Amino acid sequence: MSRTVFCRKYQKELPGLLAPPYPGTKGEEIFMNVSQQAWSEWLAQQTMLINEKQLSMVNPDHRKYLQEQMDKFLSGEDFDRAEGYIPTE
Numbered sequence: 408m409s410r411t412v413f414c415r416k417y418q419k420e421l422p423g424l425l426a427p428p429y430p431g432t433k434g435e436e437i438f439m440n441v442s443q444q445a446w447s448e449w450l451a452q453q454t455m456l457i458n459e460k461q462l463s464m465v466n467p468d469h470r471k472y473l474q475e476q477m478d479k480f481l482s483g484e485d486f487d488r489a490e491g492y493i494p495t496e
Contacts, residue, residue, distance in 0.1 A: 414442035416483045421445075441481050449480050452488075460491035 412423035421442035427434035436470040437446065447453060455472060456462065462469040 409423055412440060412442055414443040414445050415440045416481050417442060418483070437481070441463055449477055452486070453477065455489040456487065460487075 410423045410425075411420045413419070419446055423453045424438050424441065424443055424446055441479065453476075457464075457477060461496040462473065464470060476486050
């Protein structure tokens with residue numbers, strides 16, 4: 408039986424991650440409160456932001472920006488999107 412969590416983005420029980428996505432308290436918080444679906448969608452969104460905004464992961468300001476956007480995305484708040492991107496329905 409798969410592990411479920413009450414996903415903070417979708418506000419319902421959904422299959423959870425198999426392991427924390429990264430170490431520390433933030434990774435554990437995501438593991439306990441974010442569904443596999445929401446995390447997969449965030450990874451796609453993160454990739455678009457990195458590519459379109461030409462972010463560098465060696466730049467602390469860029470990492471901080473992505474962290475802020477991740478928190479907004481996973482909480483169901485408004486978040487930055489890549490300019491010109493129109494999601495398909």
